Amino acid sequence: MQRIVYTFLLLIAFVYAQAQTKCFDADKVRVAVERMVADYPQSTLQDIYKSFFQDNFGPGHAVSDSAQAAAWLNGELARVERLDVPMYEPTGCNGNYYRVSLAAIASGRVQLDALLSAFLRSVHVVQPSEVEVWAKEWEQIEGIIAAMELPLPNYDADAAAIKEMLATGHYAVHHSRLYNEHYAPHYRIIAKDIFEKEILPLLE
Numbered sequence: 001m002q003r004i005v006y007t008f009l010l011l012i013a014f015v016y017a018q019a020q021t022k023c024f025d026a027d028k029v030r031v032a033v034e035r036m037v038a039d040y041p042q043s044t045l046q047d048i049y050k051s052f053f054q055d056n057f058g059p060g061h062a063v064s065d066s067a068q069a070a071a072w073l074n075g076e077l078a079r080v081e082r083l084d085v086p087m088y089e090p091t092g093c094n095g096n097y098y099r100v101s102l103a104a105i106a107s108g109r110v111q112l113d114a115l116l117s118a119f120l121r122s123v124h125v126v127q128p129s130e131v132e133v134w135a136k137e138w139e140q141i142e143g144i145i146a147a148m149e150l151p152l153p154n155y156d157a158d159a160a161a162i163k164e165m166l167a168t169g170h171y172a173v174h175h176s177r178l179y180n181e182h183y184a185p186h187y188r189i190i191a192k193d194i195f196e197k198e199i200l201p202l203l204e
Contacts, residue, residue, distance in 0.1 A: 025093065029144045032093040037150060039086065042182040045145065045158035050173050052141060054099070055092025057128040057171065059119060059189035066120055073102075073116055073188070080106045080186050087203050091189065093141075096126045098195040102186040110202050118190045118198055125191035135166040153178065 036043055036051060063069050083103045091097045100118075104110040129137065142159060152158075158176075165171070175185055190199060 026144050028093040029141055030148060032090075033145055033148065033150070037152075039089070040179065040183060042178050043152065044176040044178055045142075045152050045155050046162070046173055046176045047179045048145065048152075049138070049142075049158075049162055050175060051099075052092040052138065053134070053171050053173070054189055055090075055094050055096050056126075056134055056137070058097055058122060058124075058126055058191065060123045060128070063120065063123050069120060070116055073112065073119075076186050077102050077105055077112065082184065083107050085183075088195070088200070090192075095192055097122065097189045097191055098199075099187040100190050100195065100199055102188070104199075104203060110199060114198065114202075115188060115190075118194045119188040122189060122191035122194055125194070131166065131169050131171055134171060138162070138166065 032051075033048055036048055040047070080102045083106060085101050085103050087104050087109070088098050088100045091099060100110070100115060102115075105112050105115055128134070142162070146155075146159075162173070165173070179185065
């Protein structure tokens with residue numbers, strides 16, 4: 001009886017792990033990566049990884065409380081200089097979230113309170129994978145990217161650093177210095193449904 005129960009629990013764990021793994025479609029991964037590299041030619045593997053982990057984990061890692069989130073938004077908004085940037089773009093290969101540029105606020109198209117509210121409500125919209133599951137998923141994604149043979153700078157070093165980071169149970173990264181120097185990104189992550197219903201109509 002105990003053996004049957006143990007086998008049943010293993011089966012449940014396996015099914016759960018498979019359900020949590022979201023990026024099995026190699027074509028979707030390639031299309032997403034090609035879009036990122038076309039839009040941001042100075043991207044590194046670290047920057048591509050960032051988009052995929054945001055697609056899986058959302059903005060929860062960046063939020064501790066609403067007051068702090070508001071203060072960070074106001075502080076970062078003051079550093080926005082360019083308005084000729086994409087106002088939004090999907091994350092990863094599933095588009096569970098959208099990056100919405102703070103230029104949308106600076107240009108007057110979206111009110112600060114509206115974006116802040118959308119951002120805070122996006123924190124727990126998608127149930128993220130466990131880090132161990134995500135590490136296996138990223139290994140598969142990175143294999144697809146490697147096969148694309150893109151001229152990404154410092155590829156091997158980035159791949160090794162990400163693997164080591166995930167092995168320690170961490171998953172969040174910043175944009176690379178190269179990406180920051182060329183694109184000075186300022187954005188917030190908004191859940192797809194909230195973005196399409198509340199923010200997208202203001203940007204069209």
